[in-house]
Amino acid sequence: MILLAVFSVLWIFLGWYWGKDSKDLDDFMLGGRNVGVAMGVATAMATWVTSNTTMVAPQLAYQLGIWGMLGYSLGSIGLILFAPLAVRIKKLIPNGHTSGDFMRLRYGKIAWRTFLVISLFYSIGWLVSLGMAAGVLLESLSGIPYEIGLTVILSVCVAYTMLGGLKAVIGTDFIQTIIIVAGVSALGWYAIDTLSLETVYQKVSERNSALLNLAMPAGIMFLFNNLFFGVGEIFHSNVWWSRSFAFSNKTAFRSFSLAGIFWAPIPIAAGFIAFVAFPLEIGIPQADSVGPLVASFLLAKTGSILVFIIVFSSLASSLDSLLAATSDLILTDIYHKHMRPNATKTELRKKVPYVIIILGLVTYALCLPRLSNLAQLLHFTGAFVASTIWPIVFGLFFKKANPKAATWAMILGSGFGLLGYFAIGFYTAALISAAVSLLVTLIGYLRNKVDFQFENLKEKEI
Amino acid sequence: MQGYFRKNLWFVKNLRLRKISTLLIFLMSLKNLNPNPLDQNHLCGLYGDTLLSKEGYFTLSWDCKINLLQEKNNIVLESSIDSTFANPHAVLELSRYVHNSLSITGKTKGDYYYRIFDHSEKKALSNIFFVKVRPHSMAMALGYFFAGLFLFIILIGIIIVQYRKHTKGEEPCRN
Numbered sequence: 080m081i082l083l084a085v086f087s088v089l090w091i092f093l094g095w096y097w098g099k100d101s102k103d104l105d106d107f108m109l110g111g112r113n114v115g116v117a118m119g120v121a122t123a124m125a126t127w128v129t130s131n132t133t134m135v136a137p138q139l140a141y142q143l144g145i146w147g148m149l150g151y152s153l154g155s156i157g158l159i160l161f162a163p164l165a166v167r168i169k170k171l172i173p174n175g176h177t178s179g180d181f182m183r184l185r186y187g188k189i190a191w192r193t194f195l196v197i198s199l200f201y202s203i204g205w206l207v208s209l210g211m212a213a214g215v216l217l218e219s220l221s222g223i224p225y226e227i228g229l230t231v232i233l234s235v236c237v238a239y240t241m242l243g244g245l246k247a248v249i250g251t252d253f254i255q256t257i258i259i260v261a262g263v264s265a266l267g268w269y270a271i272d273t274l275s276l277e278t279v280y281q282k283v284s285e286r287n288s289a290l291l292n293l294a295m296p297a298g299i300m301f302l303f304n305n306l307f308f309g310v311g312e313i314f315h316s317n318v319w320w321s322r323s324f325a326f327s328n329k330t331a332f333r334s335f336s337l338a339g340i341f342w343a344p345i346p347i348a349a350g351f352i353a354f355v356a357f358p359l360e361i362g363i364p365q366a367d368s369v370g371p372l373v374a375s376f377l378l379a380k381t382g383s384i385l386v387f388i389i390v391f392s393s394l395a396s397s398l399d400s401l402l403a404a405t406s407d408l409i410l411t412d413i414y415h416k417h418m419r420p421n422a423t424k425t426e427l428r429k430k431v432p433y434v435i436i437i438l439g440l441v442t443y444a445l446c447l448p449r450l451s452n453l454a455q456l457l458h459f460t461g462a463f464v465a466s467t468i469w470p471i472v473f474g475l476f477f478k479k480a481n482p483k484a485a486t487w488a489m490i491l492g493s494g495f496g497l498l499g500y501f502a503i504g505f506y507t508a509a510l511i512s513a514a515v516s517l518l519v520t521l522i523g524y525l526r527n528k529v530d531f532q533f534e535n536l537k538e539k540e541i
Numbered sequence: 542m543q544g545y546f547r548k549n550l551w552f553v554k555n556l557r558l559r560k561i562s563t564l565l566i567f568l569m570s571l572k573n574l575n576p577n578p579l580d581q582n583h584l585c586g587l588y589g590d591t592l593l594s595k596e597g598y599f600t601l602s603w604d605c606k607i608n609l610l611q612e613k614n615n616i617v618l619e620s621s622i623d624s625t626f627a628n629p630h631a632v633l634e635l636s637r638y639v640h641n642s643l644s645i646t647g648k649t650k651g652d653y654y655y656r657i658f659d660h661s662e663k664k665a666l667s668n669i670f671f672v673k674v675r676p677h678s679m680a681m682a683l684g685y686f687f688a689g690l691f692l693f694i695i696l697i698g699i700i701i702v703q704y705r706k707h708t709k710g711e712e713p714c715r716n
Contacts, residue, residue: 141598141644141646142596142598142644142646143596143598144647160696160697160700163700163701163704164700166704166708167704167707170707283647286630286647287646287647287648288647288649289597289646289647289648289649289676290646290647292649294679295597295676296595296676296677296678296679296681296682297595297596297597297676297677297682299682299683299685299686300677300681300682300685300686302686302689303685303686303688303689303690303692303693304685304689306689306693307689307692307693310696362633362638362640362643363643363644364640364641364642364643364644365600365642365644366598366600366644366646369644468696472696472699472700473699475703476699476700476703476704476707477703503677504595504596507685510685510688510689510692513692514688514692517692517695
């Protein structure tokens with residue numbers, strides 16, 4: 080309880096401190112468009128280390144073995160590949176604010192609205208899963224009731240995002256990155272030090288040998304599926320586009336590529352913890368709780384505190400980024416472009432806190448009933464986000480990328496991805512979606528006779 | 542479903558929204574159907590989240606009529622590869638376990654039987670829960686793997702070639 084209070088006060092104070100000079104809309108939404116490398120790397124890393132990394136990476140190692148652990152770390156490829164895209168984005172749309180701006184200007188209204196539905200569905204799904212994880216974790220580690228834990232963490236994140244905007248998000252992300260990397264490394268090191276690799280290998284191979292089998296079919300299928308899920312999440316989400324706009328011209332490439340390289344070992348370290356459950360003979364009630372349970376068992380009270388700090392940091396670093404980026408998308412693409420096209424920058428700046436509060440309240444309302452199957456909703460989104468990869472890549476680089484095909488690529492990709500999710504398993508949804516989306520995008524590209532002028536992306540400032 | 546709805550989605554007043562929410566929850570719950578509720582002939586009901594696992598993992602859950610597990614020692618969750626439990630393996634000592642579910646993982650192809658067994662009184666306290674593990678075929682897995690690899694190569698190829706083409710002659714942005 081004391082720890083929760085200390086961190087809550089710290090994040091809110093830092094949010095206020097870093098955001099007190101953000102009077103302008105660009106300052107608030109995009110950190111003044113001049114974020115440096117160190118902060119850039121830290122914010123990209125911290126945002127990508129979500130509660131999913133600290134909880135789902137061990138879960139996937141526990142369920143899909145070596146491939147689960149390695150497959151999760153392939154999420155770093157999305158960050159690395161986004162580095163050249165970020166440079167291109169900054170060059171083509173210097174005055175852009177959101178990923179929606181690109182879809183609207185490049186492909187027109189139908190593709191843009193289809194994209195907005197996908198993006199908002201994904202963002203809300205991610206926000207809800209983070210909010211729920213906050214409540215569940217606080218309850219399991221400290222006994223604080225779910226509703227209180229959820230309320231406190233969500234309120235803290237809403238408060239400092241509202242006070243400081245992207246500057247506060249990036250600043251707190253920097254501190255949170257240091258905490259997460261140090262914490263996960265310490266936990267991994269302690270696990271290896273306490274039980275030798277040999278002991279772990281022996282115990283896992285005794286009764287859970289499939290986990291060490293490199294020919295495990297579901298694991299093999301999961302590998303590239305997770306890669307495309309991660310690529311889809313990053314390529315389409317305004318969380319990453321807003322960072323592209325926020326980073327200075329010289330830092331975008333380095334920030335994303337370094338963040339990807341530094342991020343890759345984190346799921347492996349977190350995932351390894353799951354294997355320790357076997358030699359320690361810890362009963363795991365639900366696969367997603369394996370990480371926190373092993374840590375608490377290994378380090379007793381210290382472990383619980385360490386896990387609490389790591390997870391609180393990873394939750395906060397993603398929740399704030401997502402709140403900021405989604406509120407930008409709602410403000411710019413829905414409120415401004417659909418409802419108030421003549422709104423000035425000053426007017427929009429005044430609306431930002433309201434949008435963040437409303438988004439926080441919606442998330443809270445969806446988290447409160449504690450629908451256990453909302454975690455599955457996040458896996459669901461793999462089918463949707465992977466369908467956006469090719470329309471974005473083709474749209475950024477090729478003049479002949481086709482608007483109609485972009486829309487159909489997203490619709491059919493999502494549809495077939497969902498079919499794979501139900502008919503085969505969650506570990507195929509993103510891959511099927513990406514394959515169908517590529518086919519449609521490619522057909523549209525080959526049939527298109529009209530060249531798009533990239534100059535049209537340089538929209539006037541609001 | 543209605544009970545669950547009343548308990549958790551009471552705040553959804555709009556009828557159409559209610560129907561959509563109910564349908565969504567139903568679809569999401571399909572994979573978690575409880576195939577074997579509390580058995581009337583035993584003190585405990587043992588069930589799982591699936592009868593057929595293609596991944597080698599599944600979750601077992603149990604409900605007992607009385608607070609049996611905390612009151613007695615030597616109550617064990619056992620597994621066996623035959624229904625007679627000729628050569629059982631103790632998976633977990635339940636009297637020291639506070640949860641009522643267990644995630645089982647890393648199982649190779651085969652049939653697995655589970656039961657809750659009281660070693661003090663030498664009798665089974667639950668029904669036998671049976672789960673088949675039948676992994677996807679290797680051909681299917683490799684098909685997905687190479688399809689993924691192919692898409693990945695195309696993605697990397699397009700990004701690298703196009704990035705270099707569009708930044709040619711410009712000052713490198715990475716400096």
